[in-house]
Amino acid sequence: MEKSYETVIGLEVHVELATKTKIFCGCSTAFGAEPNAHTCPVCTGMPGSLPVLNRQVLEYAAAVGLATNCEITRETKFDRKNYFYPDNPQNYQISQLYLPICRNGYVEIEAEEGHKKIGIHEIHMEEDAGKLIHDEWQDCTLVDYNRSGVPLIEIVSEPDMRSAEEVIAYLEKLRMLIQYLGASDCKLQEGSMRADVNLSVREAGSGKLGTRTEMKNLNSFRAITNAIEGERERQIALLEAGENVIQETRRWDDTKGESYAMRSKEDAQDYRYFPEPDLTPIVISDEMLARIRAGQPEFREEKMERYRKEYGLPDYDIDILTQSRHMAELFEQTSAICGQPKKVSNWLMVQTMQLLKEKAMDAEDICFSPEHLAKLIALTDAKAINSSVAKEVFEVMFTSDIDPEQYVEEKGLKTTNDAGELKKVIEEVIAANPQSVCDYRNGKEKAIGFLVGQTMKAMKGKADPAAVNAMLKELL
Amino acid sequence: MANMISDETIDYVGILAKLALSDEEKEQAKQDMGKMLDYIDQLNELDTSGVEPMSHVFSVHNVFREDVVTNGDGREETLAGAPERSGDTFVVPRTFEE
Ligand SMILES: [Zn+2]
Numbered sequence: 405m406e407k408s409y410e411t412v413i414g415l416e417v418h419v420e421l422a423t424k425t426k427i428f429c430g431c432s433t434a435f436g437a438e439p440n441a442h443t444c445p446v447c448t449g450m451p452g453s454l455p456v457l458n459r460q461v462l463e464y465a466a467a468v469g470l471a472t473n474c475e476i477t478r479e480t481k482f483d484r485k486n487y488f489y490p491d492n493p494q495n496y497q498i499s500q501l502y503l504p505i506c507r508n509g510y511v512e513i514e515a516e517e518g519h520k521k522i523g524i525h526e527i528h529m530e531e532d533a534g535k536l537i538h539d540e541w542q543d544c545t546l547v548d549y550n551r552s553g554v555p556l557i558e559i560v561s562e563p564d565m566r567s568a569e570e571v572i573a574y575l576e577k578l579r580m581l582i583q584y585l586g587a588s589d590c591k592l593q594e595g596s597m598r599a600d601v602n603l604s605v606r607e608a609g610s611g612k613l614g615t616r617t618e619m620k621n622l623n624s625f626r627a628i629t630n631a632i633e634g635e636r637e638r639q640i641a642l643l644e645a646g647e648n649v650i651q652e653t654r655r656w657d658d659t660k661g662e663s664y665a666m667r668s669k670e671d672a673q674d675y676r677y678f679p680e681p682d683l684t685p686i687v688i689s690d691e692m693l694a695r696i697r698a699g700q701p702e703f704r705e706e707k708m709e710r711y712r713k714e715y716g717l718p719d720y721d722i723d724i725l726t727q728s729r730h731m732a733e734l735f736e737q738t739s740a741i742c743g744q745p746k747k748v749s750n751w752l753m754v755q756t757m758q759l760l761k762e763k764a765m766d767a768e769d770i771c772f773s774p775e776h777l778a779k780l781i782a783l784t785d786a787k788a789i790n791s792s793v794a795k796e797v798f799e800v801m802f803t804s805d806i807d808p809e810q811y812v813e814e815k816g817l818k819t820t821n822d823a824g825e826l827k828k829v830i831e832e833v834i835a836a837n838p839q840s841v842c843d844y845r846n847g848k849e850k851a852i853g854f855l856v857g858q859t860m861k862a863m864k865g866k867a868d869p870a871a872v873n874a875m876l877k878e879l880l
Numbered sequence: 881m882a883n884m885i886s887d888e889t890i891d892y893v894g895i896l897a898k899l900a901l902s903d904e905e906k907e908q909a910k911q912d913m914g915k916m917l918d919y920i921d922q923l924n925e926l927d928t929s930g931v932e933p934m935s936h937v938f939s940v941h942n943v944f945r946e947d948v949v950t951n952g953d954g955r956e957e958t959l960a961g962a963p964e965r966s967g968d969t970f971v972v973p974r975t976f977e978e
Contacts, residue, residue, distance in 0.1 A: 423947050430950030439968040443958040444951045460947035481935045488898050490972045536975060539966070546969040549958065674896055684943045685935050 407644075408608045411636050412616075413571055413601060414563035417578060418556050419588045420532065420596040421464045427531050427555035428455030428498065428683075439548035447531075447553030449494030455682050457482075461555040462505070462686065464587040465529050466696050468557060469506030471581045471703065472524050478688045480505045482529075482680040490547050491533040499558075501677045504528035511581070513573040522574050523562030532556050563602065563613065568632040572625050575599060584701050584729045589768055592623050599628060604649070605639045614639070615649040619663060621656050631656040635663060707732055715745040724753045728767035731756075737774035742781050751777060755795065759802050772805045780808040787868050793817050819868050823875075826859075826867060830875055833858045844880055852876060883917035885910040 426433055429446035445453035469476050480503045484496040509524035532554040537546045559578065565571050579590040579597060590597040599622055604614035619635060622628045634656070639649050654663040702710070704726045711722045725735045735752055739745040760767060780801065784794045789812055797808050797817065812818055820826060833855055834841055843851035852873065859872045890910050894901050901909060955968055964971040 425947050425949050430945065430948065431954065432949045432951070438953075438955065440955045440958050440970075441953045441968070442951075443954040445957075448958050456943060456945045458947050459944035462944070486896075490970075490975055537969070538974065539971075542966070542971075543974055545972050545975045546966055547972055548969050676896070679935050681936070684938070685941045687941045 409605045409636075409640050409643075410608045410610075411566055411632070412563050412604050412606060412613060413565040413567075413632065414616075415559075415561045415565070415571065415574065416600040416602070416618075417559040417561075417575070418598040418600075419468075419559065419578075419582060419590060421461055421555040421557060422586060422588050423458055423460045423464070423555055425458055426553035427458050427461050427529070428553055431553065433554050437550055439546075440550060442550045443552065447493075448549055449492075455498065457683060457686070458555065461529055462688075463696055463699075464555075464585070465505050465527060465557050466688065466693070467585050467700060468559070468582060468587055469509060469527050470697060470700060471585060472506070472509040472511050472527070472559070472578075474506035474509030474524060474527060476688060476693060477503050477505050477507060478693075479503065479685060480688065481685040482683045483677045484680050485675045485677055487675060489533075490545060491536050491552075493534065493549060493552060497531060497533065498680055498683070499530035500528035502679070511574065511577045513570060513577050515570055515573065520564075520570070522564045522570070525560045525562050527557050527559045530556050530558060563604075563616075568629040571599075571601070571628060571632060575625070575628070580704060580727065583768060584703055586701075586729075589766075591766070592625065595623065598623070601628065601632060601635075603632060603635050603639070605636055605643065614643075615651050617649065617651065618653045619656050620653060620666070622658075624658075627656060627658040630658060630661060631663065634661060638663070701729065715739065715749075717745060717749055721746075721749045721753055724757065725749060730770060731767045734770060734774055734777070738777045738781075741774060741778035744781060744785075747781050747785075748777065751781070751798065755798050756802070759799065770802075772801045776801055776805060776808055783808060783812060788812070788818055790819055790865065790868055793819075793865055817866060820863065820866050826863070826872065826875060827879070829862050830859055830872070830879055833862060834876075834879060841880065852880075881911075881914045881918055882921060883914045885913045885917075 423433060425431060426442075426447055429444050431442045431444050431447055433442070446455050466476055480500065482498050483501040485499045485501070486496045488495055504526040506527035507525070509527070510521045511524065512519050512521055514520075532551045534547055534549040534552040537548070539546050561574065565574060575597075582588050582590050588596055592598070601619045601622060602616045603619065604616035606612065606614040617635060617639070619631050622631055635654070642649055650665075653666045655666050656663045707726045708722050711717055711726065712719075717725075724731075726732050731752060735745070735748055738748045742748065756770065759765075760770070780794060780798060783789050783797075784791065789797065793812075797811055800806050800811060801808055837855060837858060840851045840854050844855070855876055856869060856872050859876070860867055860869060863872075887906075890901070890906050890913070893909075893913075894906070959965050959968065959970070962970045
């Protein structure tokens with residue numbers, strides 16, 4: 405009989421915090437600067453420079469801890485992790501080993517068997533490293549320290565996940581919580597969220613953990629899913645062949661669909677951690693914790709509950725609207741202006757979601773304002789534009805947040821209310837399409853659809869189809 | 881000297897510190913490290929069972945800075961110490977291993 409295997413997965417997730425400055429100095433974290441423009445003696449590890457902790461980093465880290473049901477370590481401090489590599493100008497990374505800021509938390513995900521808790525072992529604060537770029541021409545490596553010292557939190561889960569689906573659900577949950585907090589935009593593609601996957605397999609029912617490998621370089625949900633499935637198969641094949649899994653770090657190549665062992669840097673990983681002497685310990689007082697707690701936003705579950713009561717929307721709508729805080733806020737603000745939550749919901753759920761999907765964009769990137777969406781709804785309500793024109797206008801608004809009222813005016817898209825003009829056009833259409841007219845008169849009801857279409861075309865879309873239909877019937 | 885450092889240990893520490901030591905230097909380093917460990921042993925004779933581990937030498941805590949950009953373009957100052965530069969980046973020997 406074939407053996408059945410269970411996959412055991414734990415994740416180390418690095419999240420880049422959305423601060424304006426680095427973790428220990430006043431250098432900007434903004435993207436797109438010239439190489440090394442955002443550097444100073446502190447973030448390049450010059451002797452004699454003194455790091456000072458950015459208060460916002462501590463507050464974001466604690467806020468993420470509270471949102472993930474962690475205990476907050478009231479006396480926390482930093483440690484040095486020593487290693488030599490050109491991406492690290494200090495020859496050590498300031499991180500937390502002994503007293504990480506958050507411990508023993510969990511998040512809940514929807515798994516096959518229902519609600520499932522994924523344990524969070526710890527969350528710690530640390531600094532990012534510089535960027536290495538390989539120069540093929542000169543066969544050398546170029547170093548840019550703009551990312552050196554950018555604040556990160558590392559969220560270490562317990563080995564509680566059993567499938568790629570659970571891993572994705574866990575990552576989506578973390579991403580949503582952190583985006584709701586505004587602590588990071590959590591974009592895998594851009595590297596503001598990075599996940600390393602620790603995976604082992606064992607025979608189903610075995611209580612003992614197998615030897616695990618760590619996989620790096622996973623920058624999309626698809627790559628994570630592929631890497632998990634590939635690594636599971638690789639490890640099972642080894643065990644079936646009577647071989648051992650070696651504990652090692654592997655790099656996933658998503659284009660080739662396979663992983664390979666990363667050669668260890670010279671020797672075993674011995675980071676010789678010790679307490680960071682340049683930074684003072686941190687004592688989180690009751691007041692500080694209370695203030696961070698008071699600043700927590702309304703999270704998704706509470707929002708969903710409130711939407712049911714306050715707006716009376718179907719669960720389907722609520723589920724989509726609350727997936728991103730930005731989308732939810734857009735909904736609330738637009739509804740407050742126009743007082744028609746269901747219509748707002750429809751624009752967001754249908755047209756907005758469709759455009760986001762087409763353009764491979766994140767809901768966080770929606771740029772149109774609630775005022776403009778409210779105006780668009782008012783224009784359609786007043787029958788000033790018909791639904792197909794409204795969709796056109798919406799698409800323009802989605803890309804460049806134009807004022808729909810002004811746009812409709814400028815482009816002359818308003819529906820004609822001039823009955824005289826409409827009558828003239830319809831008479832022309834009737835004269836030009838004798839066959840359809842004849843069909844209609846002989847009882848072919850459907851023929852009128854063609855005539856409505858011809859009229860709308862002649863009017864360049866600027867007519868109310870219901871009015872056209874009514875007048876056609878009258879004139880026929 | 882109570883603590884004897886083995887050849888393996890000194891080689892390993894040399895690798896971690898990225899130092900290529902001559903045989904003479906290795907002998908000297910073994911002596912120095914042995915003496916340091918002896919000193920630590922001496923400290924360990926003290927009964928510290930009721931003493932909280934000290935994480936910092938000063939009795940200060942919670943020194944923070946606000947999240948405000950205070951540094952401008954640091955390129956030239958940072959790159960002034962570069963052994964070699966290409967445009968605005970440092971140039972180092974190839975690091976990528978595959
Ligand atoms: Zn700096």
